[in-house]
Amino acid sequence: xxxxxxxxxxxxxxxxxxxxxxxxxxxxxxxxxxxxxxxxxxxxxxxxxxxxxxxxxxxxxxxx
Numbered sequence: 001x002x003x004x005x006x007x008x009x010x011x012x013x014x015x016x017x018x019x020x021x022x023x024x025x026x027x028x029x030x031x032x033x034x035x036x037x038x039x040x041x042x043x044x045x046x047x048x049x050x051x052x053x054x055x056x057x058x059x060x061x062x063x064x
Contacts, residue, residue: 002048015043 044050
């Protein structure tokens with residue numbers, strides 16, 4: 001998926017706010033990292049820079 005630049009900029013602005021909230025929460029570090037990583041992957045998908053499962057499928061094809 002790819003979105004236009006204006007929307008991507010707003011999403012990234014909101015992501016920064018989200019990261020600040022997650023980091024200032026009482027979540028355990030591993031949990032906070034998971035929240036942030038998954039959200040960053042979603043944003044990368046919106047920007048056309050991420051395909052879900054791509055890493056897993058590359059590992060599986062190496063094992064064949």
